[in-house]
Amino acid sequence: MAAATLGLLAVIALEVLYKSSADGVGFETWRPVVYAYVLWGVAIGIGQVLTRGEDGQRALFLLPALLFTIAMVIFPTLFGFYIALTDWNLSSFSGRKFNGLDNFWQMLGDPYYRNALFNMVLYVLAVAVEYVIAFGLALLLNAQIRARKFFRVVFLLPLMLSPVAVSWMIGKSLMEYRFGPAATLARHLGWENPAFFSDPIIARIAIMVLDAWTFIPFMMIMLLAGLQAMSREVLEAARVDGANAWQTFWQVTFPLMLPVSVTALILRIIFKLKLADIIITVTSGGPGGATDSVSSFIYREYRDRSNVGYGTMLAMAYLVIIVVFVTWLLKFANRFVRNVN
Amino acid sequence: MSVQTTEYVASEIRSPASFLASRVFIYGALAFWAFICLFPIYWTITTSFKTAVDVTQGHLIPFVDFQPDWKGWRSLGLSPDSIFQTSTVREEFLKRFMNSVITSVGASSLAIVIGSLAAYGLTRYRYHFAWFKNEDISFFFLSQLILPPVVLALPFLVLYREVGLLDTRVGLILLYTLMVLPIVIWIMRDQFNSIPVELEEAALVDGLSIWGAFFRIVMPIALPGMVAAFILAMVLCWNEYFFAALLTSTDAKTIPVMVASQTGSQGINWWSMAALATAAIAPLAVIGIALERYLIMGMTAGAVK
Numbered sequence: 001m002a003a004a005t006l007g008l009l010a011v012i013a014l015e016v017l018y019k020s021s022a023d024g025v026g027f028e029t030w031r032p033v034v035y036a037y038v039l040w041g042v043a044i045g046i047g048q049v050l051t052r053g054e055d056g057q058r059a060l061f062l063l064p065a066l067l068f069t070i071a072m073v074i075f076p077t078l079f080g081f082y083i084a085l086t087d088w089n090l091s092s093f094s095g096r097k098f099n100g101l102d103n104f105w106q107m108l109g110d111p112y113y114r115n116a117l118f119n120m121v122l123y124v125l126a127v128a129v130e131y132v133i134a135f136g137l138a139l140l141l142n143a144q145i146r147a148r149k150f151f152r153v154v155f156l157l158p159l160m161l162s163p164v165a166v167s168w169m170i171g172k173s174l175m176e177y178r179f180g181p182a183a184t185l186a187r188h189l190g191w192e193n194p195a196f197f198s199d200p201i202i203a204r205i206a207i208m209v210l211d212a213w214t215f216i217p218f219m220m221i222m223l224l225a226g227l228q229a230m231s232r233e234v235l236e237a238a239r240v241d242g243a244n245a246w247q248t249f250w251q252v253t254f255p256l257m258l259p260v261s262v263t264a265l266i267l268r269i270i271f272k273l274k275l276a277d278i279i280i281t282v283t284s285g286g287p288g289g290a291t292d293s294v295s296s297f298i299y300r301e302y303r304d305r306s307n308v309g310y311g312t313m314l315a316m317a318y319l320v321i322i323v324v325f326v327t328w329l330l331k332f333a334n335r336f337v338r339n340v341n
Numbered sequence: 342m343s344v345q346t347t348e349y350v351a352s353e354i355r356s357p358a359s360f361l362a363s364r365v366f367i368y369g370a371l372a373f374w375a376f377i378c379l380f381p382i383y384w385t386i387t388t389s390f391k392t393a394v395d396v397t398q399g400h401l402i403p404f405v406d407f408q409p410d411w412k413g414w415r416s417l418g419l420s421p422d423s424i425f426q427t428s429t430v431r432e433e434f435l436k437r438f439m440n441s442v443i444t445s446v447g448a449s450s451l452a453i454v455i456g457s458l459a460a461y462g463l464t465r466y467r468y469h470f471a472w473f474k475n476e477d478i479s480f481f482f483l484s485q486l487i488l489p490p491v492v493l494a495l496p497f498l499v500l501y502r503e504v505g506l507l508d509t510r511v512g513l514i515l516l517y518t519l520m521v522l523p524i525v526i527w528i529m530r531d532q533f534n535s536i537p538v539e540l541e542e543a544a545l546v547d548g549l550s551i552w553g554a555f556f557r558i559v560m561p562i563a564l565p566g567m568v569a570a571f572i573l574a575m576v577l578c579w580n581e582y583f584f585a586a587l588l589t590s591t592d593a594k595t596i597p598v599m600v601a602s603q604t605g606s607q608g609i610n611w612w613s614m615a616a617l618a619t620a621a622i623a624p625l626a627v628i629g630i631a632l633e634r635y636l637i638m639g640m641t642a643g644a645v646k
Contacts, residue, residue, distance in 0.1 A: 031505045057551055061462030064455040065482070065522065066470075072519045073485060076496035083496060137374060143367055153633050154375045157382070160629035162580040164597040165618040169385045173611065179397050181384065213377075218640065225641035274489045277582040281601045295491040295583070302495060302587070312495045319492045326487050 041067045077319075084316045088309035103313035112289050113314055116297040117321075119204065123275060123293060126208040127268050131261070133212070134219035141220075142227040152224075159217040163277045171197075171210055171282035197283050200290035207291050210278050215271065219264045226260030227253075258340055262333045269329065273322055294318045382622070388615035389413035396611040413612030417620065434599070434620070441595040444510050445578035448517030449571050455518075456525030457567060461555060463526075464533040465541075479530070486523040490583045493519075498587055510593045516584050521574040528573070531642040532566030533559070569639035572632055579625055596621045 045063055048056035087099040107113055141152055158166070174182045175196045186194035196206040234256070238248045276295035279285060285292035285300060292300075294314070301311040388396060390409035400406035411420035418431025462468070463479055470478070497516065498507070506512035536559060544554040560567075582597040589598060600621050603614055629636060 034504055054551065058462065058466045059468070060552075061458045061466070061555075062468060062478070065459035065526070066478070068455055069482065069485065069519065069522065072515065073488070073493070076493055076500060079500065080492065080496040083499065136370075140367060140371055140374075145367060145371065149633075151371050151375060152637075153630055154378050156633060156636065157626060157629060158378055160576060160625040161382075161622045162582070162597050162600070162625070164580075164582045164601045165385075165621045166381070168600060168614060168618050169381045173388065173615070174381055174384060181380075181401070213381075221637055221640045225637070270487055273487075274491075276491065277597075277601075280582075280586070295489060298491050299494075299583070299587070302498075308495055308499065315489075315492045315495060318489065322487060322489060 037071060080312050080316055083309055084313035086309045089306050099309075103310050104317075106310065107313055107317060112292065112297060113294075115289055116292040116294045119290075119292060120273065120275075120294055122204060123208060123211070124269055124272055126212065127265065127272055129208075130212045130216050130268065131219060131265060134216050134264075135223055135257075135261075137216070137220045138223035138227055141224050155220060156217045158214050161214065163214055164281050166214055167210065167278045167281040170213065171206070171278070175206065197291075198287055200287060203283060203287060203291045207279055207282065210282065211272070211275060214278075215268065218271075219268055222260060222264040222267075223257065226257050230256055255340060259337055262337055266326075266329060266333060270326065273326075382626075385615050385618050385622075388611055389613075389619050391612055391615075393611070410612075413610075413614075413616035416610065416613035417616050419616070419620070434617070437594055437596050437599045438620070440510060440593055441579055441597075444513045444517060444593070444595060445575050447510070447514040448521065448578045449574035451514065451518045452521045452525045452574055453567055453571050456522050456570070457529045457560075457563070460526045460529035461533050461559065464530055465538070479526075482526045483523050485519070486527075490520070494584060494587050497584075501588060508589050508592050512588060513585060513593055513595070516588070517578045517581060520581070520584075521577050524577070525570045525574060528570040528639050528642040529563070529566060532563045536562050565635070565638065566642070568632075569635040569642070572628065572635050573639035575628070576625055576636075 041063070044067075045060055048059050048063070050056070052059070084103060085098060085101070087102065137155060141148060141155070145151070161169075170182075174180045177183055177195050183194040183196070195202075197203045230253070234252055235248065238252045243251065274295060275293045276299060279291055279293050279296040280299055283291045285296055289297070295318075298311045298314050298318075301307050301314065384401075387401070387403055390403060390411070390413065391400065391407060392410050392412055395407035403409045411422065414420035415422070416430060417434050418426070418428030419434075459482065463475055468475055468478060473481070493516075501507040501512050506515075540558055540562075541551075541554045544558045545551065549557060580597060581595075582601065585593075585595045585598045586601065589595065600614075600617055603610075603617065
C-alpha cells in the first residue's frame with residue numbers, strides 16, 4: 001500500500017517536473033497520472049483486505065464509489081476555484097494568468113448574469129404551477145378509471161424524451177410562427193401575432209411550458225405513489241363522517257401527502273436549477289438574453305467567447321448560491337413537515 | 342365491510358347526474374392531457390413523412406391531408422429504397438447512435454456496479470473514515486445531485502484536454518457515471534434496506550464470506566431494483582446534452598448533440614429533422630412503454646415510506 005502511494009506521488013512529481021522544465025524525461029499528457037491513480041486505488045483495496053481482514057472486505061464495498069467520486073468531484077472543483085481567479089481566454093494567445101478577484105468584481109457588475117439569476121427565480125417559482133398540475137393528474141390516475149395503465153404510460157412518455165428533441169419538436173416546430181399547429185391554434189383563439197419567442201415575457205413562459213411538459217410526469221409519478229400508499233380506511237372514515245370530496249381532499253388527503261409532496265418538490269427544484277439544454281437549443285438565451293438560465297448563459301460565455309476564467313467564476317458563484325439555497329430549503333422543508341404533522 | 346359497500350352504492354345512487362358529470366369530467370381531463378402528451382410526438386412522426394408543401398400548409402392527417410413520403414427518412418439513409426445503398430449520412434447517424442448507446446450503457450453499468458456496492462456497504466456496515474460516519478458519507482454521495490453540470494463542465498474541459506480524454510467515449514462515460522451515481526445509490530439504498538438482514542446472517546453462518554453472501558444471496562433479490570436504477574440511469578445518460586455538447590466534437594458526439602447541431606442552420610429541413618428527432622426518441626419511448634413498471638419503481642424509491 002505504501003509502495004503504491006509512493007508510486008503515485010512519483011508519477012505526479014515526474015509530471016510536474018516535466019511540465020515545469022518542458023524538457024527531459026516525462027510523459028506527453030497527464031494520462032499516466034490517471035492510470036497511476038487507478039492502480040493506487042486497486043492497491044489500496046488489496047491492502048485493506050490483506051491488513052484488516054473482514055473489516056477490509058467491508059471497506060471494499062464503499063471504496064470504489066468513494067475514490068471515484070472524490071477524484072471526479074473534489075479535484076475538478078478545487079481546480080475550478082483556481083481557474084475562476086484567472087484571466088483565461090482560450091482564443092487569446094497570452095494564456096492563463098492570475099488576476100485575483102477581478103472576475104468577481106466583473107461578475108457583480110454584469111447585468112446579464114443578474115438577469116440570468118433573476119430568471120432562475122422565475123423558473124423555480126414555475127415549479128408551483130407544475131406541482132398543481134402534477135397533483136391533479138395523480139388524482140385523476142388514482143380515481144376509479146378504466147385503462148389506467150394506458151394513461152399512466154402516456155402521461156409518463158414526455159419524461160423519456162430527450163429535451164433537445166423536445167425543444168425541436170415543440171419549441172421549433174409546433175410553435176413555429178408561420179405554420180406551427182400551436183401558432184395556428186393561437187390565431188384561432190384570437191391572438192393576432194403568435195410569436196412565442198420574440199417578447200421577453202412570453203418567451204420565458206414558453207420556456208417554462210416546454211420544461212414543464214417534460215418534467216410534470218416526474219412529480220406526477222411520485223405523487224401517485226404517495227396516493228396509492230395512503231390507507232383506504234382514513235378516506236372511508238372521512239366519507240362516513242359526512243365530508244364531501246372537497247373537504248376530504250383538503251383535510252385528509254393533502255396533509256397526508258405533505259411529506260411526499262415536499263420530497264417531489266425538492267427533487268424537482270434541484271433538477272430545475274440545472275435547466276440549460278432547452279434554452280440553449282430553442283432560444284440560445286434570446287431575445288436579448290431574456291430567457292437565459294445561469295447554466296445556458298455560462299455555456300454561451302464559453303462557447304461563443306471562449307472565456308474560461310470568467311465563465312468558471314460565474315459557475316462557482318452559482319454553486320455557492322445553490323448550496324446555500326438548497327441547504328436552507330432542506331432545513332425549511334424539514335421544519336415545515338414537522339410543524340404540520 | 343358490507344356496511345361500507347352499501348355506503349358507496351348509496352352515495353352513488355343518491356345523485357346519478359352528478360356521478361355522470363364527474364365521470365365525464367375525469368375522462369375529459371384524462372383525454373385532454375393524453376392529447377397534450379401525444380400530439381407533439383404524433384406531429385414529429387408525421388412530419389418525417391411530409392414534403393415541404395405539407396409542412397408549410399400545416400397538414401395534419403396522413404392519407405387525408407397529405408400523401409406520406411419517405412423523404413425525411415431518405416435523408417438519413419433509412420428509407421426502404423435507400424436502405425441497401427451505402428450512404429454517408431446513415432453512417433454518420435449510426436456512428437452517433439452507437440456513441441449514445443455505448444456511453445449510456447457503459448455509464449449506467451459502471452454506476453450500477455460501484456453504486457450498488459456502496460449502497461450495500463452503507464446499509465449494512467458502520468464506517469469511520471477520519472471523522473466521517475455513515476450518514477456523512479451518504480450525504481456526500483447524495484449531495485452530488487445538487488451539483489449543476491455547469492460547475493464541473495469547464496474544469497473538466499481543461500482537465501480532459503490535459504489527460505487526453507476530450508472527445509472520447511471513455512471521458513463521457515466517466516462523467517455520466519458521476520452524474521447518475523447519486524441516483525443509483527439513492528435507489529439501491531432503498532432496495533437493500535427492504536431486504537431483511539437475517540438472510541445474510543444465515544448465509545454467513547453457513548460459511549459464506551460477506552462478498553459471497555452479497556453475490557449469492559442479496560444480489561438476486563435486489564435485481565429488480567438494479568434493473569430499475571439501470572433504466573433510469575440509461576434515460577438520463579441518453580438524454581444528456583450539456584456535457585456532450587461541451588466535451589465532444591467529432592468522434593464521440595452523441596445523438597442529442599447531433600439533433601441540436603441541425604437546428605441552427607438556416608432553412609431547416611423539416612422532414613429530415615423530424616426523422617432525426619423520431620430516431621432519437623424512439624429507443625427510449627420503446628423502453629419507457631415496455632419497462633414502465635421498473636421506471637416507476639426507480640422514480641418512487643425512497644419517496645414513500
